Amino acid sequence: MNERGAINKASSFCGAIAVIFYLAIFSITPLMGEDYGLSRRFTQEGIIDRLTWAFHRSHEQITNWNARLGEQIAIFSLSLPEIFFIISAGITFIFLFFILSLLIDDNFKSDLTLKSGVSFSLVFFLWPGMEVFFWKTANAGYLQPMALTFLILFPWLHRPVLIKISQSFSLLFIYSILCLLVGLSFENVPIAVALAMLVIFLLYEKDKRRLIIPILSVTCGWIILLTAPSTIYRVQYYRTALKSPDISLDYLIERAIEVCTVFFQTSWLIFSLALISVIYLGAIKRINLRISIIIISSILVVGSMCTSPYTEARGFLYAWCVMYSVICTATYQLIKKSQSSQPIILFLYFVSVCYATNTFSIYKNHAARLNARTNYIIDHIGREPCISGVKIRILNDEHGYKYINNRDEWFFYNMINTNKYFDCKITNM
Numbered sequence: 092m093n094e095r096g097a098i099n100k101a102s103s104f105c106g107a108i109a110v111i112f113y114l115a116i117f118s119i120t121p122l123m124g125e126d127y128g129l130s131r132r133f134t135q136e137g138i139i140d141r142l143t144w145a146f147h148r149s150h151e152q153i154t155n156w157n158a159r160l161g162e163q164i165a166i167f168s169l170s171l172p173e174i175f176f177i178i179s180a181g182i183t184f185i186f187l188f189f190i191l192s193l194l195i196d197d198n199f200k201s202d203l204t205l206k207s208g209v210s211f212s213l214v215f216f217l218w219p220g221m222e223v224f225f226w227k228t229a230n231a232g233y234l235q236p237m238a239l240t241f242l243i244l245f246p247w248l249h250r251p252v253l254i255k256i257s258q259s260f261s262l263l264f265i266y267s268i269l270c271l272l273v274g275l276s277f278e279n280v281p282i283a284v285a286l287a288m289l290v291i292f293l294l295y296e297k298d299k300r301r302l303i304i305p306i307l308s309v310t311c312g313w314i315i316l317l318t319a320p321s322t323i324y325r326v327q328y329y330r331t332a333l334k335s336p337d338i339s340l341d342y343l344i345e346r347a348i349e350v351c352t353v354f355f356q357t358s359w360l361i362f363s364l365a366l367i368s369v370i371y372l373g374a375i376k377r378i379n380l381r382i383s384i385i386i387i388s389s390i391l392v393v394g395s396m397c398t399s400p401y402t403e404a405r406g407f408l409y410a411w412c413v414m415y416s417v418i419c420t421a422t423y424q425l426i427k428k429s430q431s432s433q434p435i436i437l438f439l440y441f442v443s444v445c446y447a448t449n450t451f452s453i454y455k456n457h458a459a460r461l462n463a464r465t466n467y468i469i470d471h472i473g474r475e476p477c478i479s480g481v482k483i484r485i486l487n488d489e490h491g492y493k494y495i496n497n498r499d500e501w502f503f504y505n506m507i508n509t510n511k512y513f514d515c516k517i518t519n520m
Contacts, residue, residue, distance in 0.1 A: 098426055098433050102208030105440040109211045112447040113224065114181050116454045120225045121461045122169075124498020127512045128505060129162070129228060130169035132469075138171070145170035158319040160275045161232030168231045180230050187238040188214060190245060191416040195382045196423070199249055205426065209436075210419045215450060216443035217364065217418065219357045219411060220404050222496035225454060229496075233408050236276035240284060241412060243270050243305070247291045248381050257299045270305040274312020278322070279395040280409050281313035287388040291381055335400035346397040354393060357404040357492055358411065365414035368421030375424060389413040404492060453494050460486050461499075472515050480518030483507070 122130070129148070133141060148170070149163045168176045192210035193199040218224070223234045243266065246253040256262045274281040288306045296302050316322060329335070336342050355362070369386070372378045389410040396406050425432040464483060471481045483506065488497040506517045 095426070095430075098437065099205050099208070101437055101440060102205055102212055105444055106208040106211030108444055109214055109447055110181075110185060112215070112451055113184050114177065116451050117180050117225055117230075118177055119458050120227070120454055121458050121465065123226055123228075123461065124501040125228045126165075126169060126226075127502055129166045130512075132512055132514070133170070141170045141172075142167070152321075153319070154321060156321050156325055158275070158316055158321050159232065159236075159277065160272055161236045161277075164235055165228050165231035169227060176227065176231075179235070180224075183230070183235045183238050184224065185211075187234065187241065187412070188415075190238070190241050191412055192419050192423075194241060194245060194248060194413075194416040195377075195385070195420050197377070197379075202423070206419070206423050209422050209426070210415075212440045213419070213422070213443050214415075215446040216439060217361050217415060218493075219361055219407070220492055220496065221450060221494055222492075223405055223408055226496060226498065229405055233405050236273065237280075237408050237412060239269060240273050240276065240280060240409070243273055243309070244284060244287070244385065247288055248385065250295070253296065253302070254299070257296075257301050263301055263304065267305045267308040270308035271312040274309040274314075275316050276312075277409075278313075278317060279399075279406070280392055281309050281316075283388040283391040283395070283409070285309040285313065286391070287384050290384050294380065329400050333400045338398065343397050346399075346402075347394075350393065350396045350402050353402045353404055354407060358407060358414075361411060361414050361418070365417045368417045371421050372417065372424065375428070377420070377424060385413060386417070405496075450494060453490050457488055457495060468513050468515060468517065472513060477510075477513075477515035480516045482518050482520040484520040 129152070131144065131148075136144075145167045149166045152158075152162055152166060168179060188210045189207045192206040193203075196206065223229045223237075246256055246266075256266050273284065285306055288309065292299075292302055292306060369378065389412075392409045393407060396402060399406070422436060426436060464486065468481050468483070471477050483503065485503045486497075486499045488495050488499075503519075506512070507519050510516050
């Protein structure tokens with residue numbers, strides 16, 4: 092077997108291992124933090140009862156707190172039997188990293204197995220924050236809408252696909268609906284996506300007037316989300332709760348420093364490798380203007396976080412995806428052009444598998460602690476301790492943001508202040 096054949100097999104093998112580990116970890120990860128606020132404890136209820144409850148809970152969430160599409164996906168996903176969430180999360184993971192492997196590659200129809208193998212193989216090593224993979228609220232609220240976001244961006248980087256959409260009324264209609272849903276998904280991502288689409292339209296596609304429709308669809312969805320009463324209320328709530336001053340130059344500078352600090356603390360590895368990859372792809376003439384526009388849009392998304400009163404690292408998800416796509420494409424080109432690079436890439440695959448194994452171990456131990464506490468509470472439901480108060484404590488985790496964004500403080504204070512989820516009084520140990 093030649094060296095190219097060996098690395099093709101290694102990419103496929105390590106990529107398959109990564110997918111298996113992802114599904115295994117997601118399957119054992121219990122509810123955490125805000126998951127309890129978006130769901131209820133189901134026992135013998137059927138699908139219709141679960142969907143009915145989810146519909147009313149979603150309406151309440153849209154009206155009173157958060158109208159984002161992902162929030163509603165989370166409510167319905169958490170209401171259905173767990174197998175449905177495992178399947179949807181698995182499909183999302185496979186689809187997103189498959190499309191990222193092809194996103195900025197000119198000849199996206201060739202070497203699909205190798206390209207996707209590279210993408211799956213490196214994910215555990217490079218990904219900055221696995222909360223979007225395994226924390227159920229973040230998976231439904233961020234990762235799944237982000238997969239949809241890159242689905243609608245893909246045609247703008249691959250003109251034959253875009254032309255096919257513009258020539259078919261039915262495809263354009265479906266595509267525009269998907270664009271509307273993307274607009275409803277995030278407060279800061281859709282406007283950057285719409286601007287990227289608009290710039291590409293003005294530079295290359297002005298004669299295809301129909302293509303303005305999906306751009307308007309993204310924009311309309313974004314405007315609907317931003318002007319929703321619940322969004323206005325939530326923004327005002329956080330500004331009041333966090334005592335945020337009115338927006339000024341000093342405030343924006345202060346926020347920019349914080350955003351950059353959090354970004355580099357969590358994303359330094361993927362950023363550094365993406366920067367090297369951009370330089371390499373530029374040197375071999377694999378960076379065109381369309382790709383540059385998407386890269387700039389990711390910078391705009393990160394920059395837009397300066398207007399928010401707080402910084403959550405998962406807000407960098409769009410930028411992470413763009414950077415990851417750049418790295419995967421550069422890795423693929425290295426495999427094609429330089430046999431001397433292949434031992435290094437195989438070593439990175441090995442490191443990533445080690446990260447996957449470690450991640451499984453971390454989540455297995457974390458799940459055991461959370462499940463033990465949950466079972467302890469459930470064991471007391473309907474008995475005297477639920478009247479006087481079942482005592483619990485916060486469960487801390489020291490593995491760092493890359494592995495777990497510990498939401499137990501949210502769980503702890505919400506559980507001791509309400510018996511809504513367990514129908515049981517819970518108190519502070």
